Amino acid sequence: MSPELQNRLFKNYPMLFTGGRPSPLSKYGIQCDSGWFSLIVEMSDELTKLAKENDIIIKYVQVKEKMSVLVTYLVCYKANGKNSLEDEDLWDKVFAITSKYRDKSGSVCEITGSGAGEMYIREGYFKTLCPQTAILLGFEPVKKKSARLNI
DSSP, X not given: OOHHHHHHHHHHOHHHHSSSSOOHHHHHOOBSOGGGHHHXXXXXXXXXXXXXXXXXXXXXXXXXXXXXXXXXXXXXXXXXXXXXXXXXHHHHHHHHHHHHHHHHHTTSOXXXXXXXXXXXXXXXXXXXXXXXXXXXXXXXXXXXXXXXXXO
């Protein structure tokens, strides 16, 4: 992701992106291309709303592309910051939000943000791209939709 867009996310969602323990996010930043910026904004809006409504703190540990989809790892704490969240219903809500955006990313070009994204492959590397970007970058279409792994 471009440094400008990443910095905008860090500024607009400080609870999610800043503070906490050292993590892959603090070391490597957001590890996907800028086309998924809007998906991350929408997901962050939903997670922030959930956190405020339930008096919890949610922090991303890692945000990245993996096997052509958006994958997020995060931690949740009670608002006092002393205990990890043990409420299974809240974890289910967090998981539902992150899963929704993982699934959406499978149809959004990671480079352009176009809604015409499909899974492509080049030298064993999978990526969700629009047809024009795939051709430009030398990616081939994946023959079967079942090739996408559930992560």
